[in-house]
Amino acid sequence: MEFRTRLTEALDIKHPIVLAPMDYVSDASLAAAVSGAGGLGLIGGGYGDREWLIEQFDRVKPGSVGCGFITWALGKQPELLDIALERGPKAIFLSFGDPSPYVEKVRDAGVPLICQVHNVEQARRALDLGVDALSAQGAEAGGHGLGTRSTFTLVPEVADLISSISPQTLLLAAGGVGDGRGLAAALALGADGALVGTRFYATNEAAISRQAHATALRASGDDTVRSSVYDIVREKAWPTEYNGRVLRNDFVSRWHGHEPSLAATLGGAQEEFKSAVDNQDYTIANLIVGEVVGQINRILPAAQVVDQMIKEAGTRLTA
Numbered sequence: 001m002e003f004r005t006r007l008t009e010a011l012d013i014k015h016p017i018v019l020a021p022m023d024y025v026s027d028a029s030l031a032a033a034v035s036g037a038g039g040l041g042l043i044g045g046g047y048g049d050r051e052w053l054i055e056q057f058d059r060v061k062p063g064s065v066g067c068g069f070i071t072w073a074l075g076k077q078p079e080l081l082d083i084a085l086e087r088g089p090k091a092i093f094l095s096f097g098d099p100s101p102y103v104e105k106v107r108d109a110g111v112p113l114i115c116q117v118h119n120v121e122q123a124r125r126a127l128d129l130g131v132d133a134l135s136a137q138g139a140e141a142g143g144h145g146l147g148t149r150s151t152f153t154l155v156p157e158v159a160d161l162i163s164s165i166s167p168q169t170l171l172l173a174a175g176g177v178g179d180g181r182g183l184a185a186a187l188a189l190g191a192d193g194a195l196v197g198t199r200f201y202a203t204n205e206a207a208i209s210r211q212a213h214a215t216a217l218r219a220s221g222d223d224t225v226r227s228s229v230y231d232i233v234r235e236k237a238w239p240t241e242y243n244g245r246v247l248r249n250d251f252v253s254r255w256h257g258h259e260p261s262l263a264a265t266l267g268g269a270q271e272e273f274k275s276a277v278d279n280q281d282y283t284i285a286n287l288i289v290g291e292v293v294g295q296i297n298r299i300l301p302a303a304q305v306v307d308q309m310i311k312e313a314g315t316r317l318t319a
């Protein structure tokens with residue numbers, strides 16, 4: 001089974017499935033596994049760890065994977081984009097901030113640029129910059145975003161915007177795509193492919209502990225919440241409009257809604273958090289997953305996730 005879409009043609013991949021650049025989770029092993037299965041793997045440039053990034057590119061076949069950056073963090077180390085571009089990435093993916101300082105450099109390198117957007121206004125701005133693809137992310141997604149729009153309405157609205165003002169631009173649907181039903185829905189809503197995070201988090205190749213995987217498998221989508229408490233405790237300088245979807249646990253229950261008190265007692269909470277991370281205690285440590293976690297019952301090899309998604313989407317769309 002194969003879906004040829006504008007995305008598979010433009011990026012010369014077999015399947016319209018893109019691995020989300022999930023910071024340290026999307027390392028060389030996971031990105032290579034998704035690309036090897038016919039999708040597009042993106043290394044997670046995240047907050048910007050130079051040595052880690054170089055190591056990941058050294059571990060993959062040149063030209064086989066792309067790389068994502070958190071745009072506001074890239075502003076502090078813009079040379080990381082050069083490091084990625086020198087290694088011939090298959091695409092660059094920018095999220096959470098103004099991509100304009102980087103568009104020309106990526107274009108001059110001849111590398112496709114994908115920008116993640118969370119509402120129509122951000123989509124319009126990215127289209128004005130002439131980016132090659134948008135990833136329209138709904139609030140059900142794991143990780144950060146604006147948290148204001150759902151994938152189900154954002155994707156078709158952005159698809160309509162693209163067809164009216166920039167028909168050559170590609171569109172990915174992000175947030176809530178965890179199986180073939182989700183992929184079929186994404187394509188039916190007007191996307192050219194799907195950006196998948198949480199489902200690939202629950203794979204053998206993801207750089208995630210067994211303990212985190214076991215906790216994720218027990219969770220329902222109801223157990224997730226959008227919150228800023230881990231940004232506060234980790235002292236990550238996220239712009240105030242962004243928050244992130246995580247699993248609700250004791251730490252989140254204690255501090256969510258009481259962020260000023262958390263900021264005021266930071267030292268103690270940080271010690272507790274760091275020790276929980278070291279001990280893999282996910283009643284306190286952060287587990288970043290989207291609502292789709294409730295549809296995931298097994299940790300699988302990434303290639304099997306890709307195959308199953310494609311087969312199931314095919315059945316749904318041809319039934």
Ligand SMILES: Cc1cc2nc3c(=O)[nH]c(=O)nc-3n(C[C@H](O)[C@H](O)[C@H](O)COP(=O)(O)O)c2cc1C
Binds near residue numbers: 116143
């Ligand atoms: C563990 C985790 C880490 C993430 N880290 C990043 C990141 O560093 N940069 C980024 O652009 N998006 C990040 N995201 C969000 C993804 O880009 C994507 O929008 C999201 O995973 C899609 O929704 P889903 O989780 O329902 O598949 C992360 C998501 C998860 C689950």
